[in-house]
Amino acid sequence: MSAVPRTLFDKLWDEHVIAVREDGETLLWVDRHFVHEGSHHAFRKLDERGAALAEPALTFGVADHYVPTRGRPVIADREVAGMVERLSGNARQHGFRLFGLDDPAQGIVHVVGPEQGLTLPGLLIVCGDSHTSTHGAFGAYAFGIGASEVAHVLMTQTLWQRKPKRMRITVTGQLGAHVSAKDLALHVIASIGTNGAQGHALEYAGPAISSLSMEGRLTLCNMSIEAGARCAMVAPDDTTFAWLAGRPFAPSGAGLDEAIGRWRALASDASAVFDRDIVIDGDAVAPTVTWGTSPEDALPISGRVPDPDAIVADPARRAYIADALGYMGLAAGMPLAAVAVDRIFIGSCTNARLEDLRAAASVLRGRKSLVPGLVSPGSSLVKRQAETEGLDRVFIDAGLTWADSGCSMCVGMNGDLVASGERCASTTNRNFRGRQGLGARTHLMSPAMVAAAAVTGRLTDVRTLPQLEA
């Protein structure tokens, strides 16, 4: 009479159920709620109802989306200053902890949460930002919500959800040298498509995942939203626990030991069943770049820009590719490694943690960037640590701009933009039209690949550069 085997996700779900409605909608408890400057619509809804914030101590604010990355603490743009001030005002009014512009731990919300130990295994974490899936790297149930849902969480610390289906991606083998979690993420999205994980809670498993650092797991879970996943996760293990020890908001001492005992039991039971179960060969993942205007438009760097005329069977697909190539200013059939770039960006919650900056710096050390570029660390603490290690000098000596932390050129809300028609090699997560600025052409890739593009002025297989440090 053993219990029904459950997946990691089943366990996370079960643990948060408060009530189930007849129609199957389930009321879930929210352990952590992150808000940012873009959450103003939700606070307005709260004020309209005259409601109080239900759990100020479980609510954390981060100034990231609109903050300037240069010239701080001055905010030159009046509208932007207003957005940042509105968040501070909400924090004061409702009494929640804010990592504001002047806080030494300020940074991008999905970098700050893990860094502070606010993100823990077993938690349900939400934020009005789709890349909240990032936090699932710790074995948490984390997902992005819209403004109406943010308002609901502010007022009740709960959320109505329907249980998504369960999906597992097992990555066999090991990623090769200079092949990173970002390459794996792009490879997965290209393999299954932007709809590939639609309606599913996605768990990553397998030897290539176990050997990923926490930074790598964060990158992978971050990008999973681009495959349509509702959330993504990796079962917590010794890598996770080691990373958490000593973080400001994480449990410590006996409390940590007790928590680890609970967290170990979260892993999917051996015989648990997934609605979809796919296997990816980790050994076969190459450095990968995008060529189009959707993250699924990704190919190994050795590939060529697709030719719409070669697609006979699917006129909609043919039209889509032709249109994307038009926007991107690319010729069908040209080798990806021949595509010249105008600038680079290293930043965002996808790839601006310390490991990412180290990877980029190891390529740039002693080299010059042929194009201008911006490096914005994932958090102010990452920035300080990078400076302690001298990484800032590597970037500056290469001719790049070393900036403060924020969402910056990932979304351009703070005015850090790629000019129209310019081509940017970027460590971010979305190559949508206009994402980095009106008419901007974005190619997504890993930090090492962006660094390689910087030193050659074109998309480049980082493995072909001579004298790389291991």
Add this chain to the structure above:
Amino acid sequence: MQPFTSLTAPACPLGLANVDTDQLIPARFMKRSRADGYGGVLLHDLRFDEQGEPRAAFPLDDPRHAGARILVARRTFGTGSSREAAVYALWDYGIACVIAPSFGDIFASNAVKNGLLPAQVSDADAETLLALLAGGGHLTVDLEAMAITLAGKDGSGQPQQRFSFTIDPVRRLQLLNGWDDIDLTIRHTAEIARYRSERARSQPWTFPEAAEETRPDQAVQAMKL
């Protein structure tokens, strides 16, 4: 929230796939307050060129589709950023229903919370509808029957063709009834309080250190409004 039962209105064939929320409303317009209206910036960079002039070929600004309240698009509509402003832009423009073969998850959820119907059809039906609407036309979208009918160019006359659509049953009920989640949640106040104290007891680390100082029944207080 206003209930959605049935709508007969001009429908615009937006023959695009992967219309992400960055397209529906570019980030630079998101500083504005809702009171200023988001309709004017819907799909802004597709509708207007870099000088701000309307692009002639864009369906939304084609006089044959004037007054559209229904949009028909290809797959993966509303993918990407969780910005609910994407729904505000559609709604403020006048769109109350989007018909497409698939939707971004967060978008669909945001849509329903604002009374906008995301109606899912097969790829083939989306193609048929796009072709039928090319020169303009009205559709009737009946949420009760989960059916779309072509209502003729002026909205009158015999229904010419019928398509069925799908929507998650819970979302359908919410739209039909115009339910607001918070009203439903308040009925569970006591269960929430019970859950909270049990969680604080069994897994205290889920409440970060400073947190236990705060009023333990705040969730309940907030909901007793």
